[in-house]
Amino acid sequence: MDYHRQFHREAIERGIPEDEVSRFAEFLRFAIWTSERPGGVPVGRSGGLPRLPVGMEWPSSEHGPLPFVASFDCAALPRVDGLALPADGSLLLFLHHEWAHDTYSVADEQKFARVVYVPAGADTATAEEPDHDEDMFCNMELDFVGREYDLFATVNAELPSWFEDDDEPSRSGNQEHLALDLAHVKELRALVGELWPESNGPAVSLGGYSMGIGELATDNMYTTPETTMAEDILEARQKAGELVVPPDEWALRLEEEALRVMREWVPLAQFDPEDVYLARFLIRHDDLAAGRFDKALSFTAFTE
16 A cells, blocks of 8 residues: 555645645655554564574574564565565564673674574474573563564554654754754644554564654754764764864754665664663665665664
């Protein structure tokens, strides 16, 4: 289904100018939300033991095997624009969120996170639980093999966080690049909520926008992997002498660079390993389209 076309048609019928609708729609994304609540399409399973290709060892790090999070049947997943998932086969997620976060380094974190793609038709078998320490997590309530349950999928509309903030007077800077200057932004935001009422949060979401950790990177943007990458890019360019950003322009340039990064990367999967952690796998659009899942990056965050 063409969700963007549906939104565009409804907005035009309500008399909102087409140029505003088109600009706003550039920021409208659709994500696949999965949970154990029946009512959607059955698409995968969380917890339990994964089905791995015959002969493949359980994904591990130098500290031990990585906990299995979830698997998805790509053929069963809904299709949404901007998320070029494989037409078939399976996606498996592995992550030790505590080891990943404790590195405090995106590069080092990748040793403790893995996305495995299993092509359709591959011979697979349910893996045996690997040997591991009993105290795999600081949180003693967590088991290495998580509770097993089916995942059902629905499609949800998502907008960036700056559209959800009603405290407009606190915003500063040039807002045209964020489309906050649109005269009908509140009506367009309300239409999104009307067409796609938000349900309870997902166990695992695919696509959409990156979850932030609750702190502001600028007056308009919360800190996400994209703002972090954008900041690293700007700082590297300044250090190399390629760019000079006056202090009073830093927030604006950071937002513009973050928007560029957001167009290049997409959240492949996001979930809460436990209450105070966020797990986020991001991948470039071209790597996703080419099936290069080894290029996905993990950005685990602690929220307290």
